[in-house]
Amino acid sequence: MDALRAALDRIGFASAEHMTWKDYEKIMRSIEPLIGGGHTLRRFDYTHTAALQPGTVERLRNDYTIPLAYTEWGSPLQPTLICLGGIANSARRFDYLARALSRRYHVLCMDWAGRGRSGWLAEQSDYSFEANVAQVLALIRHKRLERVTLLGSSLGGSVAMRVAAEAPALVDRLILNDIGPFIPTERRRRRAESVARHYVFRHPAQLFHRTGAAQKNDGPVDDTVLLHNSFHQTRWCGENCGRVYRHDIRALQCYRDGAAQDHEQWDDWHRIGCQILLVHGMMSDALLDSTIDRMMGKPRVSVLHVPDVGHTPTLSDPLHIDMLDRWLDAPQAFPAQSTVGWSGAADRILFR
Template sequence: MTARQDRFLGLSSAGFHHVAFLDWGDPSSAGPVTICVHGLTRNSHDFDRLAAALADHGRVICPDVVGRGASDWLANSADYGYPQYLSDMTALIARLQVDAIDWIGTSMGGLIGMLLAAQPNTPIKRLVLNDIGPFIGKAALQRISDYVGLDYRFSSVEALERHLRKIHAPFGPLTDQQWAHMALYGSRKLTDGNFGLAYDPRIADNVKLGIADVDLWSIWDRIACPVLVLRGADSDILSAETAQAMTERGPRASFVAFPDIGHAPALMSDDQIDIVRSWLADHR
């Protein structure tokens, strides 16, 4: 199965921009519509294997958050933040013309999903959070800040892949094919013939401002839909304590941890995909 590439218009302080997305499955299907949203520096192709599996019984939409992948870069870097991301994803939902969606979000994508799911009359009916929760400690955010936004240059896609293997080692034991897939879609050709990462380095501008603990428990407690929380057992972004508390308050989430993985499970292995697919099927 292959995806269709499409795009829609979002609006920022500097004007309109295009947001790209991959559209998997049959648009006329009566099955569920699932939106999968990636992490801070990643892109829609992180979900290719998961989307293909879920599209057997519905439609799966995987956007490139603005500034990443095939989406436009924003003229004003100050707009790279959750108000803009929420606005764009609301426009995407409107474009799909559906009243109910499932949401799968890795890290940043999960935070976007949490913020949308907590709103009155939300269209999100089932929420899967991949290695993210309502509390993130300052030290973990500092670790991410230290490497995000550096304007790397690589002589080849293979050299870029070696960088990804180091930076994203916590994703877990991926195959050579999966690393190559991440490098292929996570790279962009530069005018000097070298390769850069497939995101605007300026997405880090807001990340690096006033790094402090993030506390969204008040948001979490407003979520009413069923929630599945996935955690890399070695994650520093989603602590074991926070994950446990997520099962005890608010929507009282289901919880699965994956051993020998940090931030964040790649959702490319059969066992991870089966857990997500089975949970969604059980909660319809």
């Protein structure tokens, strides 16, 4: 936060309403090396098979290849942790966590197809849950990994459960960030209505307002975290004379089309045999208390409760990262249930 204050002082900051995109870029150049420095952006060719193209007429179904992007942190000689984001997240959302854990782990954070810096799929219906599972398995094959720990936020956690259920030999441990085998329809529909739209931010203040409203339940995270996440989740679009979200809107519209019913994965859940850490945002409307109770009937499951936050804690707070590090070091010694607070109160200047 000190770096952000210094950057705001240098541009003579008066209010968010008077900030220009030029000012915004100056600020990001100041604070980004302090957060994202140390990673390498990589890509590999992912083949989207004809079997994963149900919405395409049969005569047009063919295997095709797109680049999938991921960030790499730490040494490949260390145990591998793969981080998988939510439906509209970019890989860079995990920078705080990845940077801290890269001292002891080889951390890979993937951009789903149609998000972040990955390529786009040919048809809206290609953005299926099964396609996401295939992308994770493709990354594991590409890196020639034998066993990994999967950390998944929201959609990423749902996909991680499916991978752990179908390929148990590949998954050593599982961290689920505020997601379980059941998500109620009302929550899915509300989220879909919010994200499946084309937003154009023609002034920084519009981006701050939208991000602040969307992340109102993110807990006491400060402006630096929100700036970092919103910067990597958007890009400049000359045609629209503003910043737009860095994703293919069809991917979000495909999610909306499937959000008319509950999401259930209890069959997957019962097949998972590895150690599991469940991170619970205590204000979450996606991970219900009844779901947690049912999940805890399974052995080798620990729950970490995080107060004052809703769905998917940002995992940027040092206390939260330390708890994940402790679990990774000795999951069998971790308590069945524990609660962790926050390092301090949120300091908000821009995102009010």
